[in-house]
Amino acid sequence: MTILKDFGYTPIKELVFKPNGRPRYKIGKILLIGTTTILGVRDKPFLMWWTTKENYKYMKTHWDLKKKYTGKEKEELLMAAKKAWTIKRDKALDAGKIAHALVQKSILENKRFKVEKIIHSDETCQKEIRSAYQAFLEWESKHTVKYYATELCLGSEKSFTGGTVDVVAEVDNWLEVVDWKTSKFLSEDAFLQMANYKAMLIEGGVKPTIGRRVVKLSKDDSGFKEIKIKSDYARDYKVFLSLLEAYRWNRDIKKDFKDGYGNLRLDK
Numbered sequence: 001m002t003i004l005k006d007f008g009y010t011p012i013k014e015l016v017f018k019p020n021g022r023p024r025y026k027i028g029k030i031l032l033i034g035t036t037t038i039l040g041v042r043d044k045p046f047l048m049w050w051t052t053k054e055n056y057k058y059m060k061t062h063w064d065l066k067k068k069y070t071g072k073e074k075e076e077l078l079m080a081a082k083k084a085w086t087i088k089r090d091k092a093l094d095a096g097k098i099a100h101a102l103v104q105k106s107i108l109e110n111k112r113f114k115v116e117k118i119i120h121s122d123e124t125c126q127k128e129i130r131s132a133y134q135a136f137l138e139w140e141s142k143h144t145v146k147y148y149a150t151e152l153c154l155g156s157e158k159s160f161t162g163g164t165v166d167v168v169a170e171v172d173n174w175l176e177v178v179d180w181k182t183s184k185f186l187s188e189d190a191f192l193q194m195a196n197y198k199a200m201l202i203e204g205g206v207k208p209t210i211g212r213r214v215v216k217l218s219k220d221d222s223g224f225k226e227i228k229i230k231s232d233y234a235r236d237y238k239v240f241l242s243l244l245e246a247y248r249w250n251r252d253i254k255k256d257f258k259d260g261y262g263n264l265r266l267d268k
Helices: 035-039 045-062 071-109 123-142 189-203 233-257
Strands: 015-017 025-027 145-155 161-171 174-181 211-217 224-228
Touching (some): 015 161, 025 161, 035 233, 071 145, 189 233
Antiparallel strands (some): 015 025, 145 161, 161 174, 211 224
């Protein structure tokens, strides 16, 4: 958690953040639910089609129409195709994490790196990292930006949720909470995610006028795209709290009424 300049926010003294912990956020002994964990309640239909597409691409590339496969070879090929999307996802996550880290380092050290000097052992990852970082540089060049915080861990003593904000900055003379996205698909989940971040910042003393912005740093050399979120904040936050209640309901039902296989326990 790094606050570079005062912007009216008072951190919770007992807030604890453990990146690899379960849970990741706590206030003293009180366990908090992560913002992105709560958003997992919503369906992600685009993911279903993306995984199917990756399965198809793998089979199209590796299936030899002239070869006569044994049953075992077919099974191995099908299993590899089934896992193809996870390999691509993991590589994309690695590239995204490294790009995020470079952006954060740039902000903390107040220096910008030459794209051609960014090196990674995997050529595809290197290209994606360079592309995302270049998109960040292009975004900065289009705006007047004054950074106040980066990787700011937040918690709420009202909703008992937590989250980590990428950036709090003054963008073109307006204070905003900013989120970097490096994934190919940008979901409306971001509206709800940023609503909770804004709510936690307000709870910590920030003025309610703080804006919300999502910046997509593309990994395919297409630059940046951004959304200055203009949807009804109060409504977005209300929907987020509804998802929080749904998450807790799912958790409690699983604990009290389901067996280890996820089936409802039947009365004997």
